[in-house]
Amino acid sequence: MRIFSDRWFALNSSIGRRTLSVFLIAALVPSISITLLANYTNDKNNDEHLLVRLQNDSHSLGLALLSQLRTSNELLTLAITDSFDPETMTIDGGNLAPIFDKLDFRYLESQTKNDLSKILIDDSKVSDEKYISIAVPIDKDLQTENLFLVGRLDSEFIWNMAELVGNNNSCIFLRDGTRLFCANNNMPPIESKSLDINTSRTGIFEWKTNADTWQTAYWELFLTGQFDAQTWIITQTIADSPNEFWSMFSRGDYIQILLILVLLPLLAATIHIRKTMQPIDGLMAGVKRIARHDHSQQIAESGPLEFARLARSINTMSSNISSQIKTLHSFSEIDRILLSxxxxxxxxxxxxxxxxxxxxxxxxxxxxxxxxxxxxxxxxxxxxxxxxxxxxxxxxxxxxxxxxxxxxxxxxxxxxxxxxxxxxxxxxxxxxxxxxxxxxxxxxxxxxxxxxxxxxxxxxxxxxxxxxxxxxxxxxxxxxxxxxxFQASRDELPQLANKRLLAKRVDQALVNSTNGDFAGTLLYIDLDFFKSINDIAGHIAGDRALNLIGQRIKRTFSSSTTVARIGGDEFAVFLPQMANKTRVAEAADEIIHALRQPINLAGIEHQLGASIGIARLPEDGKDLEELLFKADLAMYEAKKAGRNTWRYYQPKMKETVQARVSFETELRKAVENEEFTLYV
The missing domain is CATH 3.30.450.40 (GAF domain)
Structure with missing residues (x-):
């Protein structure tokens, strides 16, 4: 047997794999977290030292440039003597040759009262290079302009200062954002708003391009004390590259720590999983048999107490499933019989x-x-x-x-x-x-x-x-x-709904009502004196009379109103969404008027009437049966009032009926128990 087989490690089981994964995660997470924290702290310290060095470099470059400008200014000033002749002034072979590459004379406006030298910025006509010139006043015109000796500084002399600090991303800007010089022309240009610094003379700011983030240290070189010129801003820039996660693994001490923290939990996890999986194997085999609908063999209830209890529960479940399957087969057969x-x-x-x-x-x-x-x-x-x-x-x-x-x-x-x-x-x-x-x-x-x-x-x-x-x-x-x-063998009155359809219309009206608000009104109609037609003219004539009565009621309303025959000489009319009691009363009066008209059957006129009980949905009931019960109580009140009239249902009507029924029950019991005494 191989020592490091999948089964020994329990990797052939999803439970074993999950447990092993948990142990590995528990070991890896803290160790990697500690490593990341140490790496982050180290990188942060390095970044801070680098930014300090950038500030120092920009400061050093600024001082070097200021020294060069002062030296250039002094040389030009010394060149102006009593025997100074502007026409014969040259730089060939003199002390000015390494510093200036061109001399000329210009009349320039003076912006100061101290006759300071000027620093002029000249654009090259053949390239983007900026030339720096120093203009020293020769004599003063009392009008508007002075005569200046202008020396253009040699580019190699003035701009090689950036190489002294060892950073090829050195740049020099004017306060207005004009770039005078950059050692690296491929570096993305710094936005003018980034140079608009008013809070301090020196500092660091961060700016971004589409792909990179940059850190720039700056130092302001103030020239206004010695020259008639704008302030220069000296910058040193580096790319802010993100920390590489995998770089920390190149250090041997981190690898040793990770190996120790991972291998020890791995060994403990392997031993624990192996002990756990031995009884689980038997449980899994039993569950697989149940999944195949094989309930003939039960799982051995052995091993630790927890696994024995689990095996007992699985065996009980298997017995129940077997019984339920048999039951479902029988019920399925019953359903088939009912359908066939x-x-x-x-x-x-x-x-x-x-x-x-x-x-x-x-x-x-x-x-x-x-x-x-x-x-x-x-x-x-x-x-x-x-x-x-x-x-x-x-x-x-x-x-x-x-x-x-x-x-x-x-x-x-x-x-x-x-x-x-x-x-x-x-x-x-x-x-x-x-x-x-x-x-x-x-x-x-x-x-x-x-x-x-x-x-x-x-x-x-x-x-x-x-x-x-x-x-x-x-x-x-x-x-x-x-x-x-039974219903298929009976003929209904023509064009009248039956009770089932009426119940459906009532339910639909209740569903269509908003938040259980008023849904409709039910009129329960009971014919008065209808029995006389059956007694005098027979039941066939009575059926003809019911047909005529149904047509009269239906003609009273629109086609959207449901008119139904409830049974015998009882009819019902459902008025959906009709909440106006005045309109309902008018409809009831129209029905009574229509039914009071004589009916001619075989040459004999019969006079009928109608008593109507009214109930409201859902105020008096939430289904047809309850509405009919309440409307029936109201109808009997209409009969008591003299017939050919209508009454709305009132809660006291139900109480009156209940009291009468209770009294009749007590009276019947008293008669049965001989509780009455006759006095003569």
């Missing part, structure tokens, strides 16, 4: 097989009620100890129905409240539990299970909850299918 043939019997059989397949159960039963108040029940159950399913028809007694009704809103049904015929079908030596299935808040079925006493508490799991949900879904689907078949 809507066979409630097949659904019940699959549910029983699914429940009994759980080894904790010995028996499962599904009891279907024809209707919530029906005495007939259809029972599906397995033969105890087997997977065989049998179907039994049972007749329930009225006490049985009453007992079930008591448990209608409970999550479970007590075993002693189950119908006698159902209990006879169960094993007597088992613990029994029953769970109701509700459809539209009514009990339509219940599931009964039997198990050992010590296992019944663990049955109510996702398996049972899913079974209850699937049975409820099956009942709802079949009930909905029956209703659709």
């Amino acid at each position: 043939k809507k066979d409630l019997g097949s659904v019940c059989q699959l549910l029983i097989q699914l429940l009994v397949g759980n080894k904790e159960l010995s028996q499962a039963m599904v009891v279907l009620l024809d209707t919530p108040t029906s005495c007939k029940a259809n029972v599906y159950k397995n033969i105890p100890g087997t997977m065989s399913i049998e179907n039994i028809k049972c007749n329930l007694t009225e006490p049985d129905i009453a007992n079930l009704k008591k448990m209608e809103h409970s999550d479970s049904i007590q075993a002693d409240l189950l119908p006698d015929e159902i209990r006879l079908l169960l094993e007597t030596d088992r613990n029994t539990a029953a769970y109701p299935v509700h459809v539209n808040n009514l009990m339509r079925a219940f599931i009964v299970i039997s198990a050992d006493d010590n296992k019944i508490s663990s049955i109510f799991t996702e398996l049972l909850e899913g079974s209850l949900e699937r049975l409820a879904l099956a009942l709802e689907t079949i009930e909905r299918h029956r209703k659709l078949e």
Whole structure:
């Protein structure tokens, strides 16, 4: 076996690689930080020394230039003697030859009263070179100009001073930014605003070009005390190059420190990872089996306590996943049955097989009620100890129905409240539990299970909850299918909405309202004296009358208003966004007026009327059922007021009805308990 194999270092595992990376980072970060700090401190000190040297160089260059200018001025002044003849003055072979390369005479204006020499700046006509000339006054004109002896300094004499400081980036500027001389013509020009320095005679400033940053030390050479001239600014410039990160690794001491700080944590990390990965290998193999849907083998619960607990948790998870997969397959089959043939019997059989397949159960039963108040029940159950399913028809007694009704809103049904015929079908030596299935808040079925006493508490799991949900879904689907078949075999009144469409329009109006504000008004219409038409002319004539009444109501409103028949001789009108009570009252009066007109059926005129209850959305209710309930209460108040009128719903109406119902209930109980006494 190789000593330094990937497995020994645990590099074949992502956990090992991550742990090793953390150790390496923990070693590298502080060591590199210390190295960077030391390198930064060293570079900073070097930069400070370099800037001081630049300032000294600019100062030295300025003093050298000032000395040269003074020497040149003195030589020119000494040349002017009593026998001085401007016409014969030459520089060939004299003391002026190494300093001046040209002499001439000029009349110049004098800006000072002390007759100081002038320093003149002449531009070359053949190059960008600037010539420096010294002008010494010869005699003074009393008018405006003086006669000056002008000597142009030799360029080699005046500008070789920059080489004395050993910096090829030396430059000389005037205060206005004019560049007199630069030792390096390839250096980017310094901006004039950078030279506008008013705070000190000497200093350092930083300036940038597109690619580089420069450090410039400057020193001002004041000439106004000895010459009639501008101030000169002497500069020394270097490029401010960034510190190179990798340069520090060229030093051997840094490499030694880094090796020590990295190798020691690496050794400790390797030992720790190796000990950790041995039990993890078994866990990873078990997880991979689970990922392949192989739940036949469990992980050995060995090793340290933490890993044993983890193995136990993974084994539990594997068992749960296996059970859930089986459950999902069964539920998928139930869904397929519901989508294809809507066979409630097949659904019940699959549910029983699914429940009994759980080894904790010995028996499962599904009891279907024809209707919530029906005495007939259809029972599906397995033969105890087997997977065989049998179907039994049972007749329930009225006490049985009453007992079930008591448990209608409970999550479970007590075993002693189950119908006698159902209990006879169960094993007597088992613990029994029953769970109701509700459809539209009514009990339509219940599931009964039997198990050992010590296992019944663990049955109510996702398996049972899913079974209850699937049975409820099956009942709802079949009930909905029956209703659709019923509605398809009946003719509605022409051009009138039904209750479902009305509910949809109410819900849509509520959604369209802003922040739950007013959404619409519902008018609930009940015909007065309609029963007389059925009694006199028959139900066929009554249907014709309902058609005529529906058309009259619909003609009263625009096409955007929903007019619906609720049932029998009851109609409803929904007015979305109509909040004006005056307009609503006018609409109600128009309906009453239209319905009071006589109806001619087979030559006989029938006089009808209408009582209308009004409810507002969402003030009086947030769905159609609640609005109809409130509007119905208001409609009865309209009938009490003499019919052919309307009333808005008021909260006290509900309180009045509740009080009447409560009084009737108490009165009925008093009669049943013989609490009345007759006095003669």
